[in-house]
Amino acid sequence: MQILDAKLLFKGSFQVRSKTEKIVIHHSASDINTSINDVHRWHQNRGWIGIGYHYLIYHNGDVYKGRPEWAVGAHAYQDAAHEANSNGIGICLIGNFDYQRPSDAQMKELLTLILNIRKRYPNLPVIGHKDLMATECPGQNFPWSDLYAKLQKEVIEVDLEKWMIEEGQTALKELTQKGLVNNPEQWQSEEKLVQAVPLYLLWIMINRLSSYKGD
Numbered sequence: 001m002q003i004l005d006a007k008l009l010f011k012g013s014f015q016v017r018s019k020t021e022k023i024v025i026h027h028s029a030s031d032i033n034t035s036i037n038d039v040h041r042w043h044q045n046r047g048w049i050g051i052g053y054h055y056l057i058y059h060n061g062d063v064y065k066g067r068p069e070w071a072v073g074a075h076a077y078q079d080a081a082h083e084a085n086s087n088g089i090g091i092c093l094i095g096n097f098d099y100q101r102p103s104d105a106q107m108k109e110l111l112t113l114i115l116n117i118r119k120r121y122p123n124l125p126v127i128g129h130k131d132l133m134a135t136e137c138p139g140q141n142f143p144w145s146d147l148y149a150k151l152q153k154e155v156i157e158v159d160l161e162k163w164m165i166e167e168g169q170t171a172l173k174e175l176t177q178k179g180l181v182n183n184p185e186q187w188q189s190e191e192k193l194v195q196a197v198p199l200y201l202l203w204i205m206i207n208r209l210s211s212y213k214g215d
Contacts, residue, residue: 001112003055004064006036012049014071019087023114023126024076026092027102027138032059034094036066048074053090055113061105063113066090069120077133084132089117089124097139107143111150126151 028034035058040051051066052074058064067073075090076082084090091113093106102110118124126147129137 001063001109001116004062006040006064008036008040008050008066010050010067011044014049014068017070017072017086020089020121020124021087022084022089023117023124024084024088024090024129024132025110025126025138025142026053026075026090026129027097027142028056028092028094029096029098029137029139030094032095032100032103036064039092040066043074052085053092055089055091057091057093057106057109057113059094059103059106061103061109063109066092069117076129082132089121093138095139097141098136099139099141101141101143107147111147114151 028039030038036051036056039053039056043051053066054069054071054073054075056064056066069089073085073088073090075092076084076088091110093102093110095102095106114124114126128142128144129135
C-alpha cells in the first residue's frame with residue numbers, strides 16, 4: 001500500500017515504544033476536508049511535539065504517516081489501567097462519525113493498513129478510543145461489525161493459504177520420495193508451490209497418494 005509523507009516538522013524528539021499491544025482507531029471529529037497539517041497544528045497548539053497519531057486516513061482514502069510507527073504516541077487516555085500511548089498504534093480517520101459514516105475508501109484503506117501493521121506485529125487487537133475512556137470516538141456511526149467481519153475473513157484466508165502452501169510442499173515431497181513425481185523442480189516452478197497450491201493440484205496429489213500400492 002502507498003503511505004504518503006507530508007514532511008511534518010516536530011518540535012522535539014520521539015520516545016521509542018518498548019512494546020506494541022494494540023491498534024487504536026480514532027476519528028478527527030472534524031470536517032472531511034481536514035488535512036494532516038491541520039491535525040498536526042492542533043496537536044502542537046496543545047503543547048505536544050506534533051501529531052499524536054501514527055497514521056491518518058483522508059476521506060478519499062489517502063493514507064498519511066504521522067509519528068513514526070515505532071514511536072510512543074499521543075492519541076489516547078493513559079493510566080495504569082488504560083495503556084494506549086506507550087503500547088499502541090493510533091490510526092485516525094478524517095471526519096465526524098457521530099454524524100456520518102466513514103467513506104468506503106477510508107474503510108478499505110483502514111483494513112489494508114491494519115493487515116499491513118499486523119505483518120510486523122501479528123494478531124494485534126483493534127479497539128476504539130472509546131474503549132479507553134468516556135468518549136464516543138471514533139463515533140456512533142463507525143461500522144465496527146463490518147470491520148471485524150472483514151478482519152476475521154482475512155485471517156481465515158491467510159491461515160488457509162498458509163495451510164495450502166505447507167500441505168502442498170509436504171505432498172510434493174512425499175510423492176517425490178515414492179517415485180510418483182520425477183520432476184519436482186518443474187512442479188515448483190510451473191505450479192508455483194511457493195504460493196497457495198491450486199485446489200486441482202492438491203486433488204491430483206491426493207489421488208496419486210491414495211492409488212499408490214507400494215511402500
